[in-house]
Amino acid sequence: MSAAANLVLVGHGRMAAAFERAFHRENLPFRAITARASQWRVPHANTPRTVILAVSDRYIASTCERLVDARVLAKRDVVLHCAGMLDTRPLASASLAGAFAGALHPLVAVASPGDPPPLRGLAATVQGHPRACSAARRLGKLLGLDVIRVPAMDRARYHAAAALCATGGVALAQAAQSLLEQTIPSLSPREAAQMTASLLASVAHNVRAVGTHNALASPLMRGDIPAVAAHLQAMQVHPPAAALYRAALAQVLSVLACDDNFTEAARAQAVLLLST
């Protein structure tokens, strides 16, 4: 089966927009259907379909059941939902009909359907039936999306990790923007957004290139505790920024504790600073 064979995208929300953009970009033919339509007209297929259910988590099970009833989903098709929190249980109706079910979770934050991030170069996870996982990985290859196969797991904790990155990244940008605007009153919101996005993009590059443990470029690395103290002092104009900075430092300190280049004296000073 070709990875793009009979590709069907269900939903017209944010995640669907990201897939739609990626399919167009890679010239992959697909059929988009409206989840809330009262009925669907999908021509009979001679080869198995790959159906991506990009609908709100709470409607995955009912939409899947409707797709099975309408024979859009049948034996040997692959069905993939996109929810990070859920395993394949909401797709039980498709499995009962002989289809192969998987949870394909793009590790991507899509804020606006009008301008979704390109999927090329990003990552996703897949869990479920081996045939569904293979189909997802083949599709990922065509889209330039790195699809990592994961086992059954605590999906709440897995999704918490994703939410921490996605929500935390925005929270850091918001707090930094507030400090920037108070420091440079002439700055436009667009310029401030460009500045924070530039930093986040460079951090993403470093994390991908050298891993989280080596991605730190902070005065803390040099044992420059006075600089960190000056930061905390300057952040008093926006207390949430200081709180975020303290939390971030506590996390990186826990990793630096294992770093031979970070002296015990610097660590002790940093701990003292954070406790005041």
Ligand SMILES: NC(=O)c1ccc[n+]([C@@H]2O[C@H](COP(=O)([O-])OP(=O)(O)OC[C@H]3O[C@@H](n4cnc5c(N)ncnc54)[C@H](OP(=O)(O)O)[C@@H]3O)[C@@H](O)[C@H]2O)c1
């Ligand atoms: N947005 C993200 O950053 C993100 C990231 C990772 C994973 N996801 C996952 O991607 C999936 C889609 O999320 P989303 O952010 O794209 O949500 P969304 O923007 O709110 O869109 C959800 C879609 O669900 C469908 N829907 C709404 N009410 C429905 C109903 N009563 N019955 C059936 N379908 C209904 C609609 O499709 P129609 O318009 O076609 O009717 C709607 O466009 C979710 O599983 C989510 O967990 C999202």
